[in-house]
Amino acid sequence: MFYQAFDELLKAFDLGYEKIHACVRDCCLFRKELVHMEACPHCGSSRWKVYKHTKKVRKGVPAKVLRYFPIFPRFRKMFKSVERAEQLTWYDTHKSRDGMMRHLVDSPAWKSIDNKWPIFAAEPMNLRLGLALDGFNPIGDFSSRYSCWPVILMTYNLSPSLCMSKENLMLTLLIPGPKQPGNDIYVYLQPLIEDLMELWMNGVSVYDAFRESTFNLKAILMWTINDFPAYGNLSGYSTKGKKACPVCGVQTCSQWLKNGKKHAYIGHRR
Ligand SMILES: [Zn+2]
Ligand SMILES: [Zn+2]
Structure with missing residues (x-):
């Protein structure tokens, strides 16, 4: 009943998503080489729901489910809109000329990416992303009532007013609760x-409705934002730049994963 209500709610938001079964103790996801496993190879827990009192296994009913909302189709949808496709290069023509910081494009982090990866930076449609891991409540008290933890992607290519608009908060993962994920978040x-x-290394083919051409879209993850107490705090997001290391990039993600440090900004090398 719990999951049913949940799925109906998501359906109402018209978001396509994949259900991925997870170990009840958060050790692994049952995908790829584990896709047919009935128990977790690390801790031995059943993939399926086990009744507390009778210990009966309900085969076919997953103990834990991660929901993933694939990002490629959603980026493609963004560029399919003439208006949005134009807005996605806003930053390229609005760099500050008076030394004042109005958008992340004026931040050292942004410039550092331009210097470090000039080919990436030369394509203004390429996306600069931020990842928020928790503290978000984009759909009312959704996460508290349903004990799920949303992972949100934000696109910083847009103008400051659009950057933090609701439509730009892209739900990508719903991590099952009830507890907030800790080091096992990776x-x-x-x-x-x-x-x-894939978006960073190879890119994906995307049609741009504003420029009326297909191009190879790449994206960089600039930083992650954790434990923001409220959505409103984000209005001061540019001042949070000091929290983000200027060398952060998707390339350093794997390093972060290995360490599994939740609060570390991705790729701390300075
Ligand atoms: Zn396990
Ligand atoms: Zn860093």
Whole structure:
């Protein structure tokens, strides 16, 4: 009943998503080489729901489910809109000329990416992303009532007013609760990180409705934001830049995963 209500709610938001079964103790996801496993290879827990009192296994009913909302189709949808496709290069023509910081494009982090990866930076449609791991409540008291932890992607290419608009908060993962994920969060981030790596390393073919041409879209994950107490705090997001290391990039994600440090900004090398 719990999951049913949940799925109906998501359906109402018209979001396509994949259900990925997870170990009840958060060790692994049952995907790839584990896709047919009936028990967790690390801790031996059943993949299926086990009744507390009778210890009966309900085969076919997963003990824990991660929901992943694939990002490629959603980026493609963004560029399919003439208006949004134009807005996605806003930053390229609005760099500050008076030394004042109005957008992340004026931040040292942004400039550092331009210097470090000039080919990436030369394509203004390429996306600069931020990842928020928790503290978000984009759909009312959704996460508290349903004990799920949303992982949100934000696109910083847009103008400051659009950057933090509701439509730009892209739900990518719903991590099952009831507890807030700790160091095991990297288990749940895997599907998203793999797609982000693909976007960084190879890119995906996308049609741009504003420029009326197809191009190879790449994206970089600039930083992650954790434990923001409220959505409103984000209005001061540019001042949070000091929290983000200027060398952060998707490339350093794997390093972060290995360490499994939840609060570390991705790729701390300075
Ligand atoms: Zn396990
Ligand atoms: Zn860093």
